[in-house]
Amino acid sequence: MAVTELPTAGMLPGGPGEGVQVVIAGEELPTQEMTLSIGPQHPSTHGVLRVVLTLDGERIDTATPVIGYMHRAFDKLSEARDYRQIIALSNRHDWLSAFGNELGVALATERLMGIEVPERAQWIRMLMAEWNRVLNHLMFLGSFGLELGAMTPMFYAFREREDIQTLMEMATGARMHFTYCRVGGLKEDLPKGFLQYSEVLVKRIRHRLLDYEGLLLGNEIFKKRTVGIGVLPGEVAKSYGVTGPILHASGVAEDSRKTEPYLKYSEVDFDVPVGNHGDSFDRFNVLFHRIEQSLKIIEQVHAKLPAGPIMPGKMPKYLKPPEGWTYVRTENSLGETGYYLVSRGDTKPWRLKMRTPSFHNVSMIPYLLKGVLLPDLIAVLGSVFFVVGDVDR
């Protein structure tokens, strides 16, 4: 039988015809695979990620993530900016966990310079980092629902996020790119009324989490769409370098807040929620419970916040870390963010390499998407929590 080339509508990577293959298996009728580009402009890749799929009917044969549409050369740029400026730059790549990012840069610089951060600053940093985590997780809680067609959780998520952003704005002045960390401490102390509002918010959000439970976690349709979809065994997750909620959902409770505590995480009591199956539902569930844990940490910070300065008394005029290198692990909202900082005694780092969780999360898309149905692509992609800026940097 003649092999006809599948005419295309100009959506294939290299124009019509390319990437189409004809599979003739035994005596079966010949079937053609369709290549479908999801992205870079597609509603469900939240950002400019592109996934090139080869489809057998609605079943995905291969999935190749194409990244780099948002590459902003953070690593290179930080070699040309001083430490203060890097803090402002670093909160931009993963725009959903800005505070966590700048915290990492500050921690790395402090470690290299041997600066002792005041107690109060450390506690406030932890408070901010946890609120930031809640912000981030709420976003994914909402967007996952949206991708599965439930539009309301997204609006609820933004309702809650709005409250938290107002809180963050009180202290930092910004709603998204906080730039609140400084090497050695923080920009300013908390304004009056911050803690009170923070306490109110903890209660409010804890109450409103029930809405998400009612809309998504307890919903039969949602379960039907996510349970058993995109199963990621713990071993595979580890081998791909996946961290954060996705790793936890696969049953591995690796969290640098626990295993290698920074700030004051060793002094607060919290759990690392883990999943049993590593499917989409577990990932979502873990995200949900991580919010609860973060709220728990925030409550403890409220109780334990000491008085004192937020910057060390003596700070050098110019930030010039001595020659050497350091690596800082932080458990950022989406997983482990590592900062490899090499200094040659200059005011600028010689090298600042970031290990971002989203990059590793995206790297296992081919594994997760193999053999799933096209509609499940959404259930899988939505549960592989990533921020495109964090992938490309």
Added chain:
Amino acid sequence: MIFYHFFSNPWAVFALKLAAVFIFFLTAPLFLGYVEHKGLAHMQSRLGPMEAGKFHGWAQLIADGVKFIQKEDIVPDAADRRIFMLAPMIVIIPVSLVFLVIPFGPAAVSCHAPAGAGACGFWGENFDVGIFFVLAISAISVIGMLMAGWASANKFSLIGAIRGAAQLIAYELPLVLAASAVAMQAGTLSLVGIGDAQKAYWFVFPQIARFIIFVIASLAELSRPPFDMPIADSEIIFGHMTEYTGIRFGLFLLSEYAGIVSLSAIAVVLYLGAWHGFFVPWIPGPIWTLAKIGALSFLVIWLRATYPRLREDQLQKMAWKYLIPIALVNILLTMIFKVVF
């Protein structure tokens, strides 16, 4: 006596009814669209449109319509031009025809139509096979959907259209089965007759399962959430409507909302007692009908606000494994009851 002469002229009455049906066809979906804007918004803790027309954005849908008319009508270069442009009409015409047969009230008491008593009332046309007409005509829309999806020369459109067709084929069956059980119980295929037959009790009460099947199947036919896979925006952009702009896109949307109104109306006539009210019998029948249509349409909106969408194969499974067997058993039971009592 000029009115008497006017209404005894069948052509005048026909023209009047046609005009009324057309106006209802144009305004009801707009009103429903507005209710959806506001209802969805409030369910999501928002306010929805507030600017157009000043008072709570009442003119938002009109503004949208004007916008659709003004926008450029783009036909993709690779598209099959004629079919692409024809598709929205194929979708909207059957939907508009359904409005012809929706009965809003009982037959007029003093009727002077030449066809005899019972031939005129609050409806456009009383077909002998009304329910059959509705089911047949609403099945045509899917051809327009397939045309749009295929002619757009876009893979997402094609997938959407195929999903839409698969969904329609699967759900046409439970829909017809659920409706035919009602026809059996009422002993007539005429929508007016079915409405009349519910004077004693609404058909929803003896057979609630049938009603649920009808509503689920209607939702699937309309591709409304949680069965909106043909236009699942996070998967396939907007299905068969992806490439459409301007008034043609507007026609698709209009047909969607008109479809909600018409299928709600049919469900009301079949199950919810049509124009028969309760507690307050002095409220006229047409108002009852409209109120019930509104309530059912609101349910459709409410579902959209609440549920994620199912997967296409789960939908098919639901149709073939549950809805169709239940509907068949239902027909059997209805038959037995009909014969025994």
Added chain:
Amino acid sequence: MAMTKEERTAKLRELEQKIASKKGIGALYGLVKGMSVTMRTMLKPAITTQYPHVKPDLPERTRGVIALKEENCTVCMLCSRECPDWCIYIDSHKDVMPPKTPGARARTRNVLDRFAIDYALCMYCGICVDVCPFDALFWSPHFEYSTDDLSTLTHEMDTLAKWMDFVPPPPPLEDGAEDPSQEGAAADSATPAAGTTEAAETQAPPAREERHDEEPPQIDQEAYDAAIAQGKPDREARALAKKAWILKRRKAQS
């Protein structure tokens, strides 16, 4: 009666879990619960505000726009150099001032000709405000300056100065915080009211804030106070104080 609200909720939750865990009923219960969530929300008032009609109440620290207190600027160019994306444009010239006493050396000073911030480039990091040693830059929560033309987002000195009117006083700090103003380090010149002469007379010398980890102010406090007492304007007093400080240091060095 004896049950508190929390206990009651906990008990209800438990019951709910029990129902939800049942297979068929649980599924139906979950679906109905979802419907109840949306319905409940619908019956509550919306949380959104009608923005152009209702202005948001923003915190004092909100980084809306950077305002310039022109008379504080000494054209040191620090802000311009520290800006990560170089969005601050400063032009100046040197003005020769006639000597105060006849026979003395004529002095020069920098005169600010142009101070512009390109808000199309600005990333609102606030480094310029942080580094400014003379407190010439302030954050203001004012934010309504959007335009439909990129080029009009470059705002010049006069606009930046006008925005000083929107600068609120810094908020009081949370309990347990060390107030930087008590150490005499931070200036409270952020208040728009500080522009009046009365406030200017009582205010401490505008020195950089301690928390910005830099050197102590390079002016002689006594000379500044003396100059203020003589009724000299703020800028002149600061210049005198700076001169006195430099003389003192030279003496100490030699």
Added chain:
Amino acid sequence: MDPQATEGAVVSWPAVFVAIFGAVAAISAVAVVLSRNVVHAALSLVVVLGAAGAIFLVLGAEFVGWTQILIYVGAIVVLLLFGLMLTAAPIGKHALDNQQRGVAFITSAAVFGVFTFIIWRSFGSQRIHLNQVVRTSDIGRSLFSGYILPFEVVSVLLLAALVGAIVLAKKD
């Protein structure tokens, strides 16, 4: 072709409509076979079947007419289109064609001739009386009395087809 057109000197409205729909159906039928695009052909088929349904309606057979539309337009052609799009229907302006036009023409001409002959022989002398509308109940009654055997035979046939389809599809 049209029995109504020859009846009496006065051309009635139904006759006019039957003629119009007949012409539409005939032209579309030709378009089905002449179309170089398989989807266009299927869509022309929709018009043919729709026009056939319309003729039934004009002739007062409401139930049959709507059934024609429900089954053929709403289901059969949709399935056909569905199958086409799932397999080989090219997207956009692509044509599918082959070199068997001559054979196809001969075959269809032969079929046309045979059908015309049979129909003419069987019903050529019959007249349809339009003063009565065919009630649905009459169809039901005749279906379950006079035609009960063919009806049941067809049911069994469809059931067999259904089972066969399931067996074929269930291969994996």
